[in-house]
Amino acid sequence: MPNAAAEPLVTAPAPAEPPDPPAPCAADEAAVALCGVRVTRGDAVLLEAVDWQVDPAERWVVLGPNGAGKTTLLQLAAGRMHPSGGTVTLLGERLGATDVGALRARIGLTSAADRLPDRERVHDVVLTAAWSVVGRFRERYEALDDARAAALLAQLGVGGLADRSYGTLSEGERKRVQIARALMTDPELLLLDEPAAGLDLAGRERLVERLAALAADPAAPTMVLVTHHVEEIPPGFTHALVLRGGAVVARGPLAETVTAETLSAAFALPLEVRRVGERFTAAAAG
């Protein structure tokens, strides 16, 4: 008769190995880290399963058709919106677990929604960013602030317009003043939402030239530029994120991402994409 006590019929399973912790989706030193991000409004899904990491020295362009989720993504990256799911970490601070006011002060954002007073002197439009206000009142500014505003206007090629009132500027000149204003607080991250929208060819080219100079400056902040048009990608930009319908179509170094394949998929149209030097063009294939 078998000895049941000495030879159990059922062998106890070996204790399970503890599961590996999930790999972090982004490095700690990333300027922007989105992990499994989802944004919903009612039944609408604005972003779904977005993983994206921007390292401090990188310059990213975000491309995609109307409604792809580009502005939503930029609002997250500016700390002006929280995700419905997943995590957003900006400059080492996780949204939802940090003082968002202090974080926003470290981020420069320009968008068409910026409302700047037409009557304000151009110099003051830039200067007042130091106090996060849009009109000069009783704030006190240091000579250093004045010098910085003047230097930024000169850097953006609009130094000669410092004494004009903002409302008298052309659209292209305004865009460059807006970027100077966004740089006034010396942000660590600069977000540009369609900076070339509405500009004529010469205005676009002047802006692209200034952004290329900024991108080449090692002291410049991490940059993310949203656009619909590959022609607006400034030389010196390093990476691209391509979105469609709130999802990532492609992401990575510019040369591998801004291609006929990814853009045709994103814009749902067969496209030819050409690269001449550091500039891109796209047109319908045919």
Ligand SMILES: Nc1ncnc2c1ncn2[C@@H]1O[C@H](COP(=O)(O)OP(=O)(O)OP(=O)(O)O)[C@@H](O)[C@H]1O
């Ligand atoms: N509050 C909201 N409720 C429902 N849907 C919204 C809301 N806000 C935005 N959306 C939708 O989310 C989608 C993404 O919008 P978003 O502005 O991020 O796109 P976009 O890529 O910046 O578009 P565009 O290039 O036209 O500026 C759009 O379809 C928009 O209609």
